[in-house]
Amino acid sequence: MNEPHDSASRVPSTADDVARAAAAAPDLAALDAVVPQCRACPRLVAWRELVGVEKRAAFRDETYWARPVPGFGDPEAQVLVVGLAPAAHGANRTGRMFTGDRSGDFLFAAMHRTGFASQATSTSRDDGLTLTDVRVTAPVRCAPPANAPTPQERRTCGPFLGRELALVRPRVVVVLGGFGWQALLTTLAEQGWAVPRPRPAFGHGVELVLAGPDGAELVLLGCFHVSQQNTFTGRLTPQMLDAVLVRARALCSSL
Numbered sequence: 001m002n003e004p005h006d007s008a009s010r011v012p013s014t015a016d017d018v019a020r021a022a023a024a025a026p027d028l029a030a031l032d033a034v035v036p037q038c039r040a041c042p043r044l045v046a047w048r049e050l051v052g053v054e055k056r057a058a059f060r061d062e063t064y065w066a067r068p069v070p071g072f073g074d075p076e077a078q079v080l081v082v083g084l085a086p087a088a089h090g091a092n093r094t095g096r097m098f099t100g101d102r103s104g105d106f107l108f109a110a111m112h113r114t115g116f117a118s119q120a121t122s123t124s125r126d127d128g129l130t131l132t133d134v135r136v137t138a139p140v141r142c143a144p145p146a147n148a149p150t151p152q153e154r155r156t157c158g159p160f161l162g163r164e165l166a167l168v169r170p171r172v173v174v175v176l177g178g179f180g181w182q183a184l185l186t187t188l189a190e191q192g193w194a195v196p197r198p199r200p201a202f203g204h205g206v207e208l209v210l211a212g213p214d215g216a217e218l219v220l221l222g223c224f225h226v227s228q229q230n231t232f233t234g235r236l237t238p239q240m241l242d243a244v245l246v247r248a249r250a251l252c253s254s255l
C-alpha cells in the first residue's frame, strides 16, 4: 500500500515538477503513488533520510519509511483532518499519517469512539486500520527539522494538497493546531480558494466557511493539536476532540 508505481514516471525534483505531477494525477491512487517519490525540497529530503538512518533507539531494528507521506483514509471522505507535517519518528517511520506516535494514538482513539475508525490504535501501515468518511493529510508531506517547514517548502508542497482537495472534495476540514491552520489557509489561497484577508485567527472550535475555485463550499473547523504538549496538560482532552469530530459529522449533514 502506498508504494510508488510505474505510472508515476518522473520523480518530482523542483516546485514546477510538484505542480505538474499533482495536476497530472487523474485520481487519488495516482496522487498517493507520486507523493512518496518527491525530492523537491533538498533540506527536507536530507532530514527525513538522516532521521531514517540515525533512528530513535526504540526503533533501531525498524526500516524507516523516510519518504514523503501521502494522505490516508476514505477516498470519498466528507471530513479531512489536516495537521502540519509528518512526525520524524511517527509517520516518517511508518509511512502513514499520524501512525506510530502518541499524537496518532490520541487522534485515532477519538476517531474510533466517534465511528470514523475501525480500531482505536494505529501502529503500522499493515495494522488493518480503516477509516470511514474521514481522511488524514497535511500541507507538508515530509518531516521537517524541529517540526518547522519553511514558507518555501510549504509553498512547494501546496499543489499536492490542492489536488487532494479537488479529488476528495471534502465538506469539512478539521485543522489541528495554529501552525497547521496558517499553513492550510496560505496553501488554500495559493490554490485558488477565497481566503479572507486578514486571515481569520485559529481557535479551538472556530469555524470558517470558504469557497473553492469551483464554487464548492468547505468548512474549516479549528481544533487544538493532538501533540503530547496539549494532551498531557489537558489543554486538549478526549472529550474535546470527540466533540470536534461529532461537530464535523453534523456539519456534513447540514451542508
Ligand code: SF4
Pocket (backbone or CB within 6 Å): 018, 035, 038, 039, 040, 041, 044, 045, 068, 140, 141, 142, 153, 156, 157
Ligand atoms: S515537502 Fe512536499 S514538495 Fe517538499 S520534498 Fe516533501 S513531498 Fe516534495
